[in-house]
Amino acid sequence: MSLLLEIKSLKSWYGASQALFDVNMKIESGQVVALLGRNGMGKSTTINSICGLMHRYEGEINFNDLSLVGQPSYKIAQSGIGLVPEGRRAFSNLTVLENLTATARDGEWILENIYELFPKLEERKSQRASSLSGGEQQMLVIGRALMTNPKLLILDEATEGLSPTIRIEIWKVIETLKSKDISILIIDKSLKQLLDLADKFYIIEKGKTIWNGIAKDLTSKIAQKYLGV
Amino acid sequence: MNNNILNIKNLSKSFGAFKVTDDIAIDLKFNEIHALIGPNGAGKSTLIKQIVGSVKHDIGSIILDQEDITDLTDIERAKIGISRTFQVSSVIPKFSALENIILSLLEKNQKTFQLFQNLQSNKDLFSKAERILIEIELDNQSNTLASELSHGDRRKLEVGLALAMNPKVFLFDEPMAGLDEAGTKMMINLFKKIKSQSPILLIEHDMDAVFALADRISVIVYGKIVATGTVEEIKSNTLVHDVYLGYEV
Numbered sequence: 436m437s438l439l440l441e442i443k444s445l446k447s448w449y450g451a452s453q454a455l456f457d458v459n460m461k462i463e464s465g466q467v468v469a470l471l472g473r474n475g476m477g478k479s480t481t482i483n484s485i486c487g488l489m490h491r492y493e494g495e496i497n498f499n500d501l502s503l504v505g506q507p508s509y510k511i512a513q514s515g516i517g518l519v520p521e522g523r524r525a526f527s528n529l530t531v532l533e534n535l536t537a538t539a540r541d542g543e544w545i546l547e548n549i550y551e552l553f554p555k556l557e558e559r560k561s562q563r564a565s566s567l568s569g570g571e572q573q574m575l576v577i578g579r580a581l582m583t584n585p586k587l588l589i590l591d592e593a594t595e596g597l598s599p600t601i602r603i604e605i606w607k608v609i610e611t612l613k614s615k616d617i618s619i620l621i622i623d624k625s626l627k628q629l630l631d632l633a634d635k636f637y638i639i640e641k642g643k644t645i646w647n648g649i650a651k652d653l654t655s656k657i658a659q660k661y662l663g664v
Numbered sequence: 665m666n667n668n669i670l671n672i673k674n675l676s677k678s679f680g681a682f683k684v685t686d687d688i689a690i691d692l693k694f695n696e697i698h699a700l701i702g703p704n705g706a707g708k709s710t711l712i713k714q715i716v717g718s719v720k721h722d723i724g725s726i727i728l729d730q731e732d733i734t735d736l737t738d739i740e741r742a743k744i745g746i747s748r749t750f751q752v753s754s755v756i757p758k759f760s761a762l763e764n765i766i767l768s769l770l771e772k773n774q775k776t777f778q779l780f781q782n783l784q785s786n787k788d789l790f791s792k793a794e795r796i797l798i799e800i801e802l803d804n805q806s807n808t809l810a811s812e813l814s815h816g817d818r819r820k821l822e823v824g825l826a827l828a829m830n831p832k833v834f835l836f837d838e839p840m841a842g843l844d845e846a847g848t849k850m851m852i853n854l855f856k857k858i859k860s861q862s863p864i865l866l867i868e869h870d871m872d873a874v875f876a877l878a879d880r881i882s883v884i885v886y887g888k889i890v891a892t893g894t895v896e897e898i899k900s901n902t903l904v905h906d907v908y909l910g911y912e913v
Contacts, residue, residue, distance in 0.1 A: 568705025
């Protein structure tokens with residue numbers, strides 16, 4: 436395995452208030468890494484910093500031998516990071532097909548693969564994204580990110596607000612992606628599923644990564660202390 | 665005496681040939697949490713929109729506290745006591761958590777905030793808002809702009825806005841979405857406490873929360889209510905397993 440993403444001493448601010456103080460993380464190619472922490476501890480801010488969506492941040496973010504700090508978000512996307520943001524955020528006025536192709540890049544993931552993964556998207560390819568159900572929109576946003584053929588897929592609360600049956604479906608898709616050796620950084624509140632899936636875990640508290648390890652080291656004592664589980 | 669605060673009968677709405685709600689009958693009793701579950705796209709949020717009046721239904725009637733509100737506008741319905749939260753957060757991003765709550769309290773009281781007039785009333789307003797922030801465990805984020813709150817904390821704030829409206833019924837649309845384990849526990853305890861003040865119609869996909877909270881559960885599929893019952897009745901309903909739960913409980 437080779438090092439894909441390395442974050443060192445990351446600090447970020449919203450206006451004058453500092454949200455991240457010292458975030459450190461490594462993701463190897465083909466790994467699934469889970470970022471855990473309670474609400475408001477800095478998980479999404481870390482992702483926003485990786486994707487160039489923060490106005491002010493400093494530290495080192497190296498991706499595939501490229502420094503991402505200070506790069507505009509579109510360049511970061513072009514370098515191979517696909518984001519599935521929390522709250523879905525499909526392009527609501529575009530059709531399913533337009534959503535999938537608007538930001539597509541050459542690679543293994545083409546429309547046929549996405550339709551195979553999510554047959555409902557093919558059924559609804561001419562519908563506007565705004566007319567889709569929540570579960571279908573989530574599938575669309577995952578499909579849209581895969582169509583950019585990312586080297587790293589970031590899933591921020593991808594199962595949030597989904598019915599149990601759709602959640603089961605989305606977890607199966609994530610397992611399929613893992614079996615294809617796609618590198619994934621994932622935030623999700625379902626610790627049970629993450630324990631079965633992720634190769635490595637980072638816990639973030641008050642803007643600092645304070646623990647990392649593998650599933651068997653993530654004891655109930657640690658989960659209770661840092662995650663309130 | 666009728667022990668329902670909300671009575672909905674024969675409610676239907678179509679978009680073209682597509683029926684989003686189909687002859688819905690659902691009620692909410694005093695002191696009750698009635699959960700509405702169903703697959704994504706089943707019509708749950710559309711039903712909430714019809715209850716608050718932001719989507720007009722084609723036929724049917726809605727009775728709130730023995731008053732027929734079927735022909736009232738969404739603003740009129742809000743004034744007489746229907747308060748909802750949204751699936752996607754709708755707080756005012758440039759205002760602090762405290763200011764968001766104060767605005768909601770002012771809206772309830774139909775007042776304009778005047779800093780140098782009626783100081784005592786403003787003090788009351790602040791202390792009410794602070795009490796609500798304590799209830800939703802956001803008191804340590806009182807001066808944080810809503811745009812800088814985490815996703816989960818914005819969801820809490822949204823419930824705070826509904827509390828400030830002190831409505832006759834609460835309509836909560838996925839209030840647990842984005843909350844961590846501790847936040848969900850807090851919300852469960854809060855809902856248990858406030859249901860005696862105003863009953864709750866709850867849309868939620870977190871089934872642990874639904875099973876912990878609901879006095880009754882209704883299941884909606886393709887715009888139709890297919891089952892209503894207690895937690896145990898719904899847990900043992902095979903149709904509900906097939907169309908929604910997808911796993912044994």
